[in-house]
Amino acid sequence: MWNIEAPPGPDAGSPFRVSLRREPTGGASAYIWNSFNPVPRVPGRQVFRGEVGTLMRLLFGFFAVVCVVISPVSVMAECVTSSCHAVMGQAQVVHSPIADDGDCESCHEATGKQHPGKRGAFSLAEGGGNELCAMCHDDVTGGQAHIHPALEDGCTSCHSPHQSNNDQILLQEGNSLCYMCHDDKEGGKHRHPILEDGCTSCHGPHAGDASAMLSEELPGLCLQCHDDPTTDKTHVHPALDDGCTSCHDPHLSDAPKMLAAEGNDLCYMCHDDKAGGKHRHPILEDGCTSCHGPHAGDASAMLSEEPPGLCLQCHDDPAAGKAHVHPALDDGCTSCHYPHLSDAPKMLSAEGNALCFECHGDPTADVAGVHPIIEDGCISCHNPHGGDAAAMLPLEGAALCLMCHEDPAAGHAVQHPPVADGECTSCHSPHAGKASGMLLEAGAALCEQCHDSKSADMQNLHPPVADGECTSCHGIHGGPEAALLPAAGTALCEMCHDDVVDSANQARFPHAAVEEDGCSACHDPHGTGNPQMLLEADGEVCFMCHDDMAEKVKNAKHGHMPVEDGECASCHNPHGSSNLAMLVGAYPSQTYIGYDEQAYYLCYQCHDPLLARYAQTSDGTNFRNGTDSLHWLHVNKPSKGRTCKVCHDVHGSDQPRILHPESKNFGRWNIPIIFTETANGGGCMVGCHKHKEYNRQQPVTYH
Known part of the structure; x- marks a missing residue:
């Protein structure tokens, strides 16, 4: 029988203790020490779960969290x-x-x-x-990402709940336990040596941070024991992106090194296009690893050396001592030869001329005239690996052509650079041509093979350019002037545009750009997207030289309309004129003149002459006080009328009506002009009179 009794006194060692002793009657006594509350004697055979809460409240005075079961x-x-x-x-x-x-x-x-x-x-x-x-044991999964699926059936999937002859009361010893489920990992001709230390060398028995309860994802796990075969290698086997198990079985295999297949068959699992073939590289008899590193290499495709160096480990160099080597060899022998197999002899990617046409295209396709020597094969002229002359030919450049043709550039001061360099094939095909003379292309299309197109996406082209007639201005093989032109500068343009050149030459005030640099100072001889083939749009072309004016015009708050629209040519003749500043009409340059409408011809091309013709007007000008024309007052005088430039800046100003902030037409004096604009007039304060206002609707009276 059990007896649970209050002890004779507290235990100094701990606030709570249970001790058991056997009663002579065959029962037992339990003494409970509690330094917090006295406990009455509680008899009973058994204390079950429901009664323990009561017992713990007696002991501690609150509900116990842990349930203790005491049995006989x-x-x-x-x-x-x-x-x-x-x-x-x-x-x-x-x-x-x-x-x-x-x-x-x-x-x-x-x-x-x-x-x-x-x-x-x-x-x-x-x-x-x-x-x-889990009541006694810590959580063996520890928050790890990958849990052993066996735990879904409980710990007893691997552990005996009572006893075993194996450590950790496991059902089987070592790997035998794992083989109970994973019997496919047992046996094998070649086994991973780590299995001698047990499956848990790599796998966590309960869980792991990596898939399959591995302690680390591949290839990191493998590299815990194995040296990294890719260290310091430039090119790594792409299969390693999926881990070592792309080629190796991690547990066992019938092939050496636990490979998934033996010899070349392993490689053919992915590279099945390298199996078979009419003509095979003999080195394949020794295996793919004769050339390729299985894990990585210093050269592309995990080769031990880039071609042709790799090839030359076995083959003699066919280009040795040759001045000109086939450019394809820059990319290695595999430019023409398959490294593994081919249906053509010497493992070539194609037979005869067809091989050359793989890179160079068939030069005889869809053309009328074919070089007869091609019928005997490209190697009639070209050595396939290297030669003493360019393009592996027997003679350099034009020397080869001149064996049959006369020199077309003889007697020309300036030669077409390809001709001067002996590069006839820059324009002529040595094999066949689309146009007469075996030219590679016809007309401008031929020129544009070297020279950027002068007509693409342009709206304003020089007519010869638009018609593709480059030879209207340029010689083909040579000419007397630069760019193979028949004449230099303006003289060339004058051959067609003699009226414009004559006008510029006769102008009293010529455009300096025309005199110094010729037509090309403003015009592109081929064309642009701008009218008259100008280098820039109207206005902007002028700012190429007149940058001071460009800054002024672009920063002005109030601009002259033609200037704002970039129409400099509305006032200036770009080639020259008989008027100062190349103006297209008369414009007084003095500060004072007697009024004459013809003297203001330029201004009156846009502005109404009535603005200064009469003293009274109701609509001739907005600069009026009632009907009194203030333009007439300032300008229309018999001897000392003020000219436009005294008050107005014709290119732009920060003041309304493009008025000068100060007039600089009086010697060393700069006369300020302060203008205030109102809805029906304005006010003006200048150095030459007091502040005066005007109003078109309600005239201001001055006494």
């Missing part, structure tokens, strides 16, 4: 000594609750008053499963 020693002892469970505790490794004190109820709790009984046998506490194990 006689019942626990009987489990391991009975005929039913006599085997318990006999194995080499026994679950500690059984080994320590036969405490079956650590995991099992009684469902009836007696065991066995009609109401059922013992059942697992906490409902059984992994939750039961």
Whole structure:
């Protein structure tokens, strides 16, 4: 019988302790020390879960979080000594609750008053499963990402709940435990040596941070033991992107080094296009690794050396001592030869001229005239690997052509650079041509093979350019002037545009740009997207030289309309004129003149002459006080009328009506002009009179 009694006094060692002793009657006494509250004597055979809460409240005065179950020693002892469970505790490794004190109820709790009984046998506490194990054992998954699927069936998938002859009370020893499920990893001709140390050398038994409960994802896991075969290598086998297991089985294989297949067959698993072939590279008999590193290499495709260096480890250099080597060899022998196999002899990618046409195209396709020598094959003129002359020819450049043709550039002061360099093939095809003379292209299309197109996406082209007639101005093989032109500068333009050149030459005030640099100072001889083939749009072309004016015009708050529209040519003749500043009409340059409408011809091309013709006007000008024309007042005088430039800046100003902020027409004096604009007039304060206002609707009276 159990007795749970209050102790004679507190225990100095701890606030709570339970001790058991056997009663002479076959029972036992439990003494509970509690330094917080006295505990009354509580008799009973068993204390079950429901009563423990009451007991703990007696001990501590609050609800206990942990549930303690106290069972009779006689019942626990009987489990391991009975005929039913006599085997318990006999194995080499026994679950500690059984080994320590036969405490079956650590995991099992009684469902009836007696065991066995009609109401059922013992059942697992906490409902059984992994939750039961977690009452004593820490979480073996530790928050890791990949959990052993066996844990879904419980810890007992691998561990015996009572005893075993294996460590950790496992059902089988070492790898044999894993082979219970993973029997495909057992056996094998070539096995991973790490298996001698057990599966857990790589896999976590319960969980892992990497897939398959590995301690690290591949290839990092492999590199914990193996040196990195890609170290310091430039080109790594792409299969390694998927890990070492792309080629190696991590556990076992019938092929050496646990490879998925033996020899070249392993490579053919991915590179099946390299199997077969009418003509095969003999080195394949020794295996793919004769040329390729299985893991990485210093050269592309994991080769030990880039072609042709790799090829020359076995083959003599066919280009040795040659001045001109086939450019294809810059990319290696594989430009023409397949490194593995081919249906053509010498593992060439094609036979005869067809091989050359793979890079150079068939020069005889869709053309009328073909060089007869081509019928005998390209190698009639060209050495396939290298030669003493350019393009592997027997003679350099034009020397080859001049064996049959006369020199077309003889007697020309300036030669077409390809002709001067002996590069006839820059324009002529040595094989066949689309146009007469075996030219590569006809007309401008031929020129545009070297020279940028002068007509693409342009709206304003020089007519010869638009018609593709480059030879209207340029010689073909040579000429007397630069760019193979028949004449230099303006003289060339004068051959067609003599009227414009004559006008510029006769102008009293010529455009300096025309005199110094010629027509090309403003015009592109081929064309632009601008009218008259100007280098820039109207206005902007002028600013190329007149940058001071460009800054002024672009920054002015109020601009002269033609200037704002970039129409400099509205006032100036770009080639020259008989008027100062190349103006297209008369414009007084003096400060004062007697009024004459012809003297203001330029201005009156846009402005109404009525603005200064009459003293009274209702609509001739907005500069009026009522009907008094203030333009007439300032300008229309017999001898000392003020000219436009006294008050107005014809290119732009920060003041309305493009008025000067100060007039600089009086010697060393700068006369300020301060103008204030109103809805119906304005006010003006200048150095030559007091502040005066005007109003078109309600005239201002001055006395």
